[in-house]
Amino acid sequence: MLTCREVVNSADHLIERELSRRQQLAMKVHLLMCRHCRRYVRQLRALLQAIPFMHSKASDSEVRDVMEHIQSHQSESR
Amino acid sequence: MEVREKTNFMDNATLHRLKAGDQSLFAELVRDNHRALIALAVPIVGQSEAEEVVQNAWLKAHQAIATFEGRAQLRTWLGRIVINEAKMQLRKRGRELLFSDWQSDEQSGDALADRFNRSGRWQSPPADWETDTPEDLLMREDLASCLEELLDAMPVNQRTVLELRDTTGFSFEDICNELSLSASNVRVILHRARSQLYKLVDHYEETGEC
Numbered sequence: 001m002l003t004c005r006e007v008v009n010s011a012d013h014l015i016e017r018e019l020s021r022r023q024q025l026a027m028k029v030h031l032l033m034c035r036h037c038r039r040y041v042r043q044l045r046a047l048l049q050a051i052p053f054m055h056s057k058a059s060d061s062e063v064r065d066v067m068e069h070i071q072s073h074q075s076e077s078r
Numbered sequence: 079m080e081v082r083e084k085t086n087f088m089d090n091a092t093l094h095r096l097k098a099g100d101q102s103l104f105a106e107l108v109r110d111n112h113r114a115l116i117a118l119a120v121p122i123v124g125q126s127e128a129e130e131v132v133q134n135a136w137l138k139a140h141q142a143i144a145t146f147e148g149r150a151q152l153r154t155w156l157g158r159i160v161i162n163e164a165k166m167q168l169r170k171r172g173r174e175l176l177f178s179d180w181q182s183d184e185q186s187g188d189a190l191a192d193r194f195n196r197s198g199r200w201q202s203p204p205a206d207w208e209t210d211t212p213e214d215l216l217m218r219e220d221l222a223s224c225l226e227e228l229l230d231a232m233p234v235n236q237r238t239v240l241e242l243r244d245t246t247g248f249s250f251e252d253i254c255n256e257l258s259l260s261a262s263n264v265r266v267i268l269h270r271a272r273s274q275l276y277k278l279v280d281h282y283e284e285t286g287e288c
Contacts, residue, residue, distance in 0.1 A: 046207075
């Protein structure tokens with residue numbers, strides 16, 4: 001029987017679907033019986049899905065700087 | 079992951095327009111990805127040179143966008159260009175990343191280690207987060223600023239692996255190749271970075287503070 005700590009250490013692999021069938025089964029058995037670990041895995045999954053959006057969108061001036069840099073380079077090479 | 083895929087969701091017709099040179103679409107690509115790419119470059123070349131590296135990467139991306147084949151996500155493709163530019167910048171400056179140092183980096187262990195008792199059971203279980211959908215988590219500006227502070231303070235190895243894997247979508251294999259680290263090292267580093275993020279959000283949910 002896995003401990004909670006082992007479940008937490010393997011939760012990334014569970015979410016990334018990298019566990020063998022036997023390991024998955026061991027995790028599922030533990031999760032059926034442990035609400036804290038169920039909560040941990042559910043919340044970790046949400047967090048991992050949110051991470052790509054941690055960085056806000058660029059401002060108008062940042063976008064303008066990039067586009068002007070590209071345009072000036074294009075006109076130089078013509 | 080569904081949300082990860084949405085970071086670069088673009089239907090075929092839109093992608094075709096982007097590849098054909100639609101400048102307004104390219105500007106939107108910049109808007110959606112610029113800050114994530116800066117965050118990717120910072121741990122490698124430092125804050126002061128990250129802007130220049132990403133500017134040069136955008137130039138390369140603009141020149142090469144017609145050749146984008148859609149096998150990777152757009153952000154992953156852009157991230158690869160940034161990594162190449164960052165490495166080139168380091169070479170120009172006669173510097174290199176000391177990846178061997180990363181492997182022995184033990185400055186921060188698992189952030190959740192003290193949450194378990196000796197028998198490995200929770201002694202301080204996770205809080206029940208008020209919102210646990212990805213969209214709701216990010217709607218809260220104060221939490222976003224806590225996360226930003228944490229990322230700034232994160233050890234460089236953790237920050238780089240987290241940005242490569244979780245915000246840019248690199249495969250484990252690509253991360254190992256780019257950083258010359260073993261797969262097991264990358265996984266340990268990533269687990270530590272994610273544990274720190276989890277701990278921060280958990281603390282925030284419990285106390286309303288960073």
